[in-house]
Every structure is written in structure tokens, then in C-alpha cells.
Amino acid sequence: MLKLVFTDLDGTFVDTQKQVPERNARVLDLAAECGVQFVPCTGRNANGVLTDLANHPAVRYAICCNGALVVDLREDRVLRSAPMSNEQVLELYDRVRDLRVSFDVFINGKVYLERSRWEIPHEASGGDKATEKFFYSLRTPYDCSLEELLQRGPATKVTMLHPGNVDAPAVRAAAESVKGVEWTWSLPMNTEVANAEASKGAALTWLCGHLGVDVADAIAFGDGDNDLSMIRAAGDGVAMANAIPEVLAAADHVTSSCDEAGVAAYLEPILSAMA
Structure with missing residues (x-):
């Protein structure tokens, strides 16, 4: 039943x-x-x-x-x-820092995106206003270092938006190189990384x-x-x-x-x- x-x-x-x-x-x-x-x-x-x-x-x-x-x-x-470990988050960031992707960190019920990458969700939405509104409704900008951000609590997930999917293969290869995590996706323009468990x-x-x-x-x-x-x-x-x-x-x-x-x-x- x-x-x-x-x-x-x-x-x-x-x-x-x-x-x-x-x-x-x-x-x-x-x-x-x-x-x-x-x-x-x-x-x-x-x-x-x-x-x-x-x-x-x-x-x-x-x-x-x-x-x-x-x-x-x-x-x-x-x-x-x-959650992911801080070491996993930092290693992943180091591997994608030079790519044109967002790096959204989920901590204590909030999604943090560094201000220097704040325009990327707009680019990733492809002009779809509903998608863009949804992206920004969930995100909070931050200006400190990622190391300082992670002091606020464990990261349950990292999402990376890649406009036009140009960097998708590199992003997913980077995720696969970090031990103990797995990646998936829910939208064509994103990659979501979490603890393998x-x-x-x-x-x-x-x-x-x-x-x-x-x-x-x-x-x-x-x-x-x-x-x-x-x-x-x-x-x-x-x-x-x-x-x-x-x-x-x-x-x-x-x-x-x-x-x-x-x-x-x-x-x-x-x-x-x-x-």
C-alpha cells in the first residue's frame, strides 16, 4: 500500500x-x-x-x-x-577557479556565490527571465575568501553554472578528480557536486x-x-x-x-x- x-x-x-x-x-x-x-x-x-x-x-x-x-x-x-569536507570544496575550487563558471556553496541553508562571479547566473540563464529570477532568488554574494566562508559551517553541496556549456566537460572532469565526491546535473547548464554518500x-x-x-x-x-x-x-x-x-x-x-x-x-x- x-x-x-x-x-x-x-x-x-x-x-x-x-x-x-x-x-x-x-x-x-x-x-x-x-x-x-x-x-x-x-x-x-x-x-x-x-x-x-x-x-x-x-x-x-x-x-x-x-x-x-x-x-x-x-x-x-x-x-x-x-556534507562535503572543507578540503574537498577547496580542492574543487582550485581546479575550476580559472573557468567561466559560478561556484555556489551551500552552507547552513544559504547558497553563497562570490561577488566576482555574480554575473554568471545571468549569463547561464540564456535570457530566460524565469530561470534568471530563480537563480538569483537563491543566492547570496560574499566577498571574503572561500576558506573564511567555510568557517560558517560544512558545505552540503557545490553547484557550478557554466554559460553555454562551454566549460561543462572541464568542470565535470575536475569533479571526478576529487576523491569522495560525485557530480550530477538537473539543468543542462549546471553541474552539482556532493559527498559520494x-x-x-x-x-x-x-x-x-x-x-x-x-x-x-x-x-x-x-x-x-x-x-x-x-x-x-x-x-x-x-x-x-x-x-x-x-x-x-x-x-x-x-x-x-x-x-x-x-x-x-x-x-x-x-x-x-x-x-
């Missing part, structure tokens, strides 16, 4: 205009009535989870920073953390165990490379119609696109039968 729904946000639960389709919003209400919990799974920090979603009765837990954090949203408490799939498995739920009773929805691990880990992995080929191939089922409220389209008959 379905007990947990794990869903990616951008390109999955959220449409291409960064909005939650009304049909998806309604399916949250149906899930709450059936006692099914929704778990947002995102590359964002916990404070990047949409307010209406975070405050919904069906939502208590979130997987953030691509699995580096599992958070209890109601108690504002981190349940599981798998952090993935959405690992976090899904951990949270199921923490809550005493069999993974067979979990559904996961996703569209991007950073969703692959949880699509494979869940009892039912569901790809969006707009998913990348690798996710489509790994999924147990395929639903309609994020712009067609594919999450709701898949869940409505399941939840209606439970109501």
Missing part, C-alpha cells in the same frame, strides 16, 4: 514556469486525506522548498541538496547530513528505514540525472514525459509532463482507490 511519495520539484512537481499546477496542488489534499506523505526531493536547501508545499499537511519531511540533507520541516531539524536514492532509502516504511510502498517521481538514484530505489519509479532518456529507461512507469501535472495524473487513481 502506498505510504510515501517522493517527488522532485523543478521539471517534475513544478512546471517549466516554476509554478505548481493546480491539479498537483489538489493531489496534495487527496494524499493528506489518505494518510500518504509527500516528500519534496530537491537540489535546493530546505528554505528553497516552496512555502505552500512545506506547510501542507501532507508534507513533513524533505530531501534537500540532492540527498545531502534529510530534514524534518515541521521541527526545522536536520535528521541526516552527508549523498544522493536522492540513498536519502529515500534512509528515510523509509527511519519511518519504518518498506521501499516497496514508496513512489518516486523525477525527470533529471539527479533523480536517477531515487527512481531506481523506490518501489515504483515514475519518469515524467519530459525526463532525460536515462530516467525514462530506468523508470517502472512514465507519466505525462510537468506542464501537464504528470504527478497528479499518475497519483489520482491510486489515491482515489484508497480514499
Whole structure:
């Protein structure tokens, strides 16, 4: 019986205009009535989870920073953390410092970008105003050294935006040269680096165990490379119609696109039968 729904946000639960389709919003209400919990799974920090979603009765837990954090949203408490070491962050920075990329460091719920690279998200957005607004809404500029920044707390993730994808191969090669980290991507113009023990799939498995739920009773929805691990880990992995080929191939089922409220389209008959 379905007990947990794990869903990616951008390109999955959220449409291409960064909005939650009304049909998806309604399916949250149906899930709450059936006692099914929704778990947002995102590359964002916990404070990047949409307010209406975070405050919904069906939502208590979130997987953030691509699995580096599992958070209890109601108690504002981190349940599981798998951060990068300072040495890994500094080594990665040294390997990409001369490339035209951002170097966004996720620390204590904030995303820090050095001021000298502040224009890069604008360039990476490619003129898409919704994407540019989204990029800057999450970032805070800093002027100190990276070493000083890391004194504020452990980095759960590093994201690098590479305008035009010119530097993407070099960025990913740099990430592969740092021991104990892995890279993934959620948008064509970015590379996301985290502790090798952090993935959405690992976090899904951990949270199921923490809550005493069999993974067979979990559904996961996703569209991007950073969703692959949880699509494979869940009892039912569901790809969006707009998913990348690798996710489509790994999924147990395929639903309609994020712009067609594919999450709701898949869940409505399941939840209606439970109501």
C-alpha cells in the first residue's frame, strides 16, 4: 500500500514556469486525506522548498541538496547530513577557479556565490527571465575568501553554472578528480557536486528505514540525472514525459509532463482507490 511519495520539484512537481499546477496542488489534499506523505526531493536547501508545499499537511519531511540533507520541516531539524569536507570544496575550487563558471556553496541553508562571479547566473540563464529570477532568488554574494566562508559551517553541496556549456566537460572532469565526491546535473547548464554518500536514492532509502516504511510502498517521481538514484530505489519509479532518456529507461512507469501535472495524473487513481 502506498505510504510515501517522493517527488522532485523543478521539471517534475513544478512546471517549466516554476509554478505548481493546480491539479498537483489538489493531489496534495487527496494524499493528506489518505494518510500518504509527500516528500519534496530537491537540489535546493530546505528554505528553497516552496512555502505552500512545506506547510501542507501532507508534507513533513524533505530531501534537500540532492540527498545531502534529510530534514524534518515541521521541527526545522536536520535528521541526516552527508556534507562535503572543507578540503574537498577547496580542492574543487582550485581546479575550476580559472573557468567561466559560478561556484555556489551551500552552507547552513544559504547558497553563497562570490561577488566576482555574480554575473554568471545571468549569463547561464540564456535570457530566460524565469530561470534568471530563480537563480538569483537563491543566492547570496560574499566577498571574503572561500576558506573564511567555510568557517560558517560544512558545505552540503557545490553547484557550478557554466554559460553555454562551454566549460561543462572541464568542470565535470575536475569533479571526478576529487576523491569522495560525485557530480550530477538537473539543468543542462549546471553541474552539482556532493559527498559520494549523498544522493536522492540513498536519502529515500534512509528515510523509509527511519519511518519504518518498506521501499516497496514508496513512489518516486523525477525527470533529471539527479533523480536517477531515487527512481531506481523506490518501489515504483515514475519518469515524467519530459525526463532525460536515462530516467525514462530506468523508470517502472512514465507519466505525462510537468506542464501537464504528470504527478497528479499518475497519483489520482491510486489515491482515489484508497480514499
